[in-house]
Amino acid sequence: MSYRARRLANRLVRLAAAVFGTRIRDARTGEVLGKAILFPWRGKILVIGYKHDQALIPRFLSRERVSYWKQEIGFTRHDEPDFPRGDAPAPPEDE
Numbered sequence: 450m451s452y453r454a455r456r457l458a459n460r461l462v463r464l465a466a467a468v469f470g471t472r473i474r475d476a477r478t479g480e481v482l483g484k485a486i487l488f489p490w491r492g493k494i495l496v497i498g499y500k501h502d503q504a505l506i507p508r509f510l511s512r513e514r515v516s517y518w519k520q521e522i523g524f525t526r527h528d529e530p531d532f533p534r535g536d537a538p539a540p541p542e543d544e
Contacts (some may be wrong), residue, residue, distance in 0.1 A: 466498020
């Protein structure tokens with residue numbers, strides 16, 4: 450497949466995901482993360498058309514009654530790092 454055809458196919462799939470895709474919400478906060486088309490395939494979940502910078506993390510959602518035959522899966526994002534950046538000013542020294 451040529452580069453131009455692959456690029457056109459990529460744009461069409463992303464357009465289809467934006468129009469027909471499922472809204473993906475953060476399992477912890479309820480915030481809308483974006484839209485994508487989800488396909489279960491051979492024990493995996495294919496996420497097609499998700500076009501944001503942060504990766505999605507699949508999680509099993511908690512339930513009141515434990516049943517292992519049917520699990521609900523939600524998505525979330527990585528937490529922001531809680532350590533200071535390397536270019537932050539050094540703390541003042543006590544003399």
